[in-house]
Amino acid sequence: MEARSSFPVTSRTEVHRRPARASYDRAVAYSIFDEALVAHVAFSQDGQPFVLPTMFARLDDRLVLHAASKSRFATHLGSGASVCVSVTLLDGLVLARSAMHHSANYRSAVAFGSTVELTADADKLVALARLVDHVLPGRSLACRPPNALELKATRVFVLPLEEVSVKRRLGGPLDDAEDLALPYWAGIVPLAVRAGVPVPDPAQAPSVEEPSGLRAYERRTVNDPANGSAAVAREVQP
Amino acid sequence: MEARSSFPVTSRTEVHRRPARASYDRAVAYSIFDEALVAHVAFSQDGQPFVLPTMFARLDDRLVLHAASKSRFATHLGSGASVCVSVTLLDGLVLARSAMHHSANYRSAVAFGSTVELTADADKLVALARLVDHVLPGRSLACRPPNALELKATRVFVLPLEEVSVKRRLGGPLDDAEDLALPYWAGIVPLAVRAGVPVPDPAQAPSVEEPSGLRAYERRTVNDPANGSAAVAREVQP
Numbered sequence: 001m002e003a004r005s006s007f008p009v010t011s012r013t014e015v016h017r018r019p020a021r022a023s024y025d026r027a028v029a030y031s032i033f034d035e036a037l038v039a040h041v042a043f044s045q046d047g048q049p050f051v052l053p054t055m056f057a058r059l060d061d062r063l064v065l066h067a068a069s070k071s072r073f074a075t076h077l078g079s080g081a082s083v084c085v086s087v088t089l090l091d092g093l094v095l096a097r098s099a100m101h102h103s104a105n106y107r108s109a110v111a112f113g114s115t116v117e118l119t120a121d122a123d124k125l126v127a128l129a130r131l132v133d134h135v136l137p138g139r140s141l142a143c144r145p146p147n148a149l150e151l152k153a154t155r156v157f158v159l160p161l162e163e164v165s166v167k168r169r170l171g172g173p174l175d176d177a178e179d180l181a182l183p184y185w186a187g188i189v190p191l192a193v194r195a196g197v198p199v200p201d202p203a204q205a206p207s208v209e210e211p212s213g214l215r216a217y218e219r220r221t222v223n224d225p226a227n228g229s230a231a232v233a234r235e236v237q238p
Numbered sequence: 239m240e241a242r243s244s245f246p247v248t249s250r251t252e253v254h255r256r257p258a259r260a261s262y263d264r265a266v267a268y269s270i271f272d273e274a275l276v277a278h279v280a281f282s283q284d285g286q287p288f289v290l291p292t293m294f295a296r297l298d299d300r301l302v303l304h305a306a307s308k309s310r311f312a313t314h315l316g317s318g319a320s321v322c323v324s325v326t327l328l329d330g331l332v333l334a335r336s337a338m339h340h341s342a343n344y345r346s347a348v349a350f351g352s353t354v355e356l357t358a359d360a361d362k363l364v365a366l367a368r369l370v371d372h373v374l375p376g377r378s379l380a381c382r383p384p385n386a387l388e389l390k391a392t393r394v395f396v397l398p399l400e401e402v403s404v405k406r407r408l409g410g411p412l413d414d415a416e417d418l419a420l421p422y423w424a425g426i427v428p429l430a431v432r433a434g435v436p437v438p439d440p441a442q443a444p445s446v447e448e449p450s451g452l453r454a455y456e457r458r459t460v461n462d463p464a465n466g467s468a469a470v471a472r473e474v475q476p
Contacts, residue, residue, distance in 0.1 A: 012286065017309050037331075037342070037429075040324055042280035042289035048250070051280035051289050053326040053346050071255050086278055088291040090431070093275075095449075098382040099370050100392065104275070108291050132337050143422045144336040154338065172439045184381045185446050189455055190434035191275075193328070200425040201410045208423050211333075217427055 013165035023166040032109040033058040042084040057134030062158035093189040096173035097182040107168040115157035251403035261404040270347040271296040295372030300396035331427040334411035335420040345406040353395035
């Protein structure tokens with residue numbers, strides 16, 4: 001069954017503050033998941049909130065998470081308890097004429113649900129390959145795949161993407177009309193994650209070739225309609 | 239009273255997985271807080287975990303958070319309930335010869351505690367100035383300060399930095415000895431947040447000067463001893 005193109009709005013995902021910045025569009029959320037490298041996963045133990053940064057990937061309509069089998073994180077994910085996953089891309093700083101209108105341009109997706117463990121080795125291998133390919137497309141075919149021991153030492157979970165919302169800001173500062181003539185510079189400083197020159201492992205034979213395209217590594221999803229941080233459009237003040 | 243130079247290890251902050259990567263050093267944690275632009279704040283409501291990305295700053299031995307007075311986030315922070323704040327810097331991708339040794343170089347700080355609201359206008363103004371100066375040093379003196387209406391519409395909270403731990407990874411891939419001769423490239427792709435060319439607000443008079451140094455904007459804390467992501471040192475396999 002094909003997933004619906006919009007997520008339903010629930011009490012957990014409804015954006016109350018600045019609803020004009022919200023989206024429940026599946027394609028917009030997926031573009032954020034696919035660009036980001038890190039997710040922050042929150043869970044609650046005896047009422048105590050915890051949040052952990054982790055690598056992740058999207059596999060069709062699910063997020064893939066993994067953890068060392070003996071870790072507390074794996075134990076929690078394996079319990080089927082509720083998690084909240086936040087994925088945030090920072091696109092720019094917004095400098096305004098007034099302190100309180102300073103802001104940031106960002107794209108942020110949040111997903112709620114309970115993780116499901118993948119226990120069959122074949123399923124685990126697909127999900128783990130996706131984690132590697134999320135970082136560098138095709139990489140899972142250019143390295144040694146997990147062996148039986150490694151598979152046993154790693155638990156793999158998926159979070160079905162059923163309850164998701166996006167919030168984003170783009171465009172320039174939204175100063176009050178009476179502040180527009182103040183003599184303070186206002187505008188955007190675009191920000192992006194950039195890759196430096198790859199550093200080979202010194203233990204490596206000189207004959208091993210660097211993956212093609214590694215020097216042009218970037219995360220930017222070119223076709224994402226939300227990528228407008230560098231353009232100063234005047235958003236309507238909510 | 240001066241804060242202790244190391245944080246006590248508690249049941250909430252003790253790092254169990256790969257303890258060699260943990261630090262409870264106050265200076266290391268502060269260098270992470272000072273470099274990062276976004277924090278992920280987790281809280282729990284009726285056992286349901288939530289996590290929100292937000293701008294933040296460090297003010298001496300406290301983290302500053304703020305929220306619109308009418309928001310659910312402000313209501314939660316104002317309740318004095320427990321929060322968990324995660325601040326993560328991604329320094330590089332680690333490509334290994336084997337899929338399971340792929341990793342990331344990062345510096346991550348997590349703080350636990352309960353927020354305290356600042357209610358006196360003088361205190362709020364200091365904390366809000368710090369939020370702006372965290373993004374761009376000196377900026378709070380180069381913009382219109384908050385007025386009475388704005389102060390009323392914003393609640394300001396501080397989280398005392400008393401229960402904090404750091405986890406970080408640096409260095410190259412840690413492949414198994416028997417994999418070292420495999421013909422797959424291994425090494426690091428350094429990553430960093432980079433600023434683009436500032437985009438002035440088109441509503442701005444041409445006579446308004448761009449802040450000096452804005453074109454060289456960067457977050458990198460030069461003196462941070464943890465900044466070694468570009469150097470491939472062979473960490474001892476835990």
